[in-house]
Amino acid sequence: MSNSGHPKDSGRRRGLMLVLSSPSGAGKTTLSKMLLEEFSDVKLSVSATTRPPRPNEVDGKDYFFKTADEFRQMVANHEFLEWAHVFDKYYGTPRADTVARLRAGEDVLFDVDWQGADALHDQMPNDVVSVFILPPSIEALKDRLTLREGSTPEMVARRMEDAKREIMHWRRYDYAIVNDDLNVAYQRLKRILLVERLKRLRQLDLEDHVRALLGEI
Template identity: 45%
Template structure:
């Protein structure tokens, strides 16, 4: 049996940015989407925070010291970075640029500060998606059910979430995460639509040239 032929036209890769207030379900959607959507790869960020239960080095994050992070930043190795809840986060630049040049799509699970930096640097290749919970009452419930932080930290996250939610008009798409399966389906629809845009085709592609 012959191998299937890829008839999709050549194009540049797409940087899909996923942002959300803490507790909105962004990481859950991101992990599930990487399994459900063919041809979508993860960007592994650097962070100076300690690993949480269930997180794996090199898969969820690259866990580094403050000195290592500062070294990467000073060398220009990061496409974006931000300071969030007393820890630093950053996205390595080379894997993103290599993926775009090779026509491969990459998913970035990053905060609003980082999303702004990526869109400024890679405007033609970036698609930004914002995730919100169905309500802030539900968001508070999710944060409390995680049982990972004390009351003062929960209140701080809720205050920050209300402020971060104001940024959604800056994004290209909005997903209200009431049901994870539905949210993943919506993300997949966005990915498929963006892949079909004529503006993403490489200049040398000429259909019907025979």
């Protein structure tokens, strides 16, 4: 699918940062893939990392692969919107790549937890649109996690505890969607994207248009 069936935006616009969070198993990854398939001008954020590339991973497309020294220098230079140290590896969102995409009128999709969402909002509050994906019930979430390949009762129990901690932060987000029906949840997510694109601050030609209307140009 492409976004050719959608009405064309009039004038130039600044892209937005669409931040999605959810507990594991609530459907965030599936919804993200659906959005990326339909909208060619929505791009997944590319993180920098110090972990080695996996087979078929491409530098600059899947990740920006950095040495630990390079990453720490980027931290010192304030080049990240947010970053974290996980299992002896560093991960971070380079500011320059995101800003370039926004200026080009592309929307950048982020798959982060509530702490990452907070950090992104603190750095670029006018650009972030945050959405929390909620499961229809705790029982449904447990069933989804149990059915995952390789799941054990211990893993499910740990993920359920993690899920409850994540859900506690849902009020921090601009929007919340209950993913009871995947297609309904996706239509709601899509409407959020399309409406947020129309916000006054993202319409780059409006100032000149209004000045022309008032005879100032």
